[in-house]
Amino acid sequence: xxxxxxxxxxxxxxxxxxxxxxxxxxxxxxxxxxxxxxxxxxxxxxxxxxxxxxxxxxxxxxxxxxxxxxxxxxxxxxxxxxxxxxxxxxxxxxxxxxxxxxxxxxxxxxxxxxxxxxxxxxxxxxxxxxxxxxxxxx
Numbered sequence: 311x312x313x314x315x316x317x318x319x320x321x322x323x324x325x326x327x328x329x330x331x332x333x334x335x336x337x338x339x340x341x342x343x344x345x346x347x348x349x350x351x352x353x354x355x356x357x358x359x360x361x362x363x364x365x366x367x368x369x370x371x372x373x374x375x376x377x378x379x380x381x382x383x384x385x386x387x388x389x390x391x392x393x394x395x396x397x398x399x400x401x402x403x404x405x406x407x408x409x410x411x412x413x414x415x416x417x418x419x420x421x422x423x424x425x426x427x428x429x430x431x432x433x434x435x436x437x438x439x440x441x442x443x444x445x446x447x448x
Contacts, residue, residue: 311431314370322365323387330396340395344402347389348414357388358421364391373425381439384418 318324333340348354361384362369372383386397406414415436423433 311374311376311426311429313376314374316367316371321368321371323368323390326365326390327394327396328368328387328390329398331398333395333399337399340399341402341405343393343395344389344399345405347393347395348385348403348406349410351413351417353392354385354388354414354417355421357392358384358418360391361387362421362425369425373422374429379440380422381415381418381436384421385414388418 321328323329335343347357365387368387372378372387373380382400382403385403386400389395389399390397403411403414419434419436419439422439426433
């Protein structure tokens, strides 16, 4: 896939608070909210749909980057767009059980593949969509 770049001032995720370091609640509450959000499949799917529609330049910039974990970015972006909780609290993902993590990753992969297909690209497996190790990068 050809990489698409946009400067940070064009990213919709930036003014939405994606990169903030403070959340609207204390840190532990924000992490727990992140965990609970990802466990709610319906809320998560709805927020992913919003990300794909409302943040087109952010999606182009991040989802065209094959060297990053696009699944994780989609989870963080969906949480931010739905609740205002910034990506700094992504550690809430680690509070999920392994089964819950797998389910959340599958949901995000479906959204990624929808975006890829809309870009005339082939869908990916979970292994292809995850971040690349240093060995894969060079």
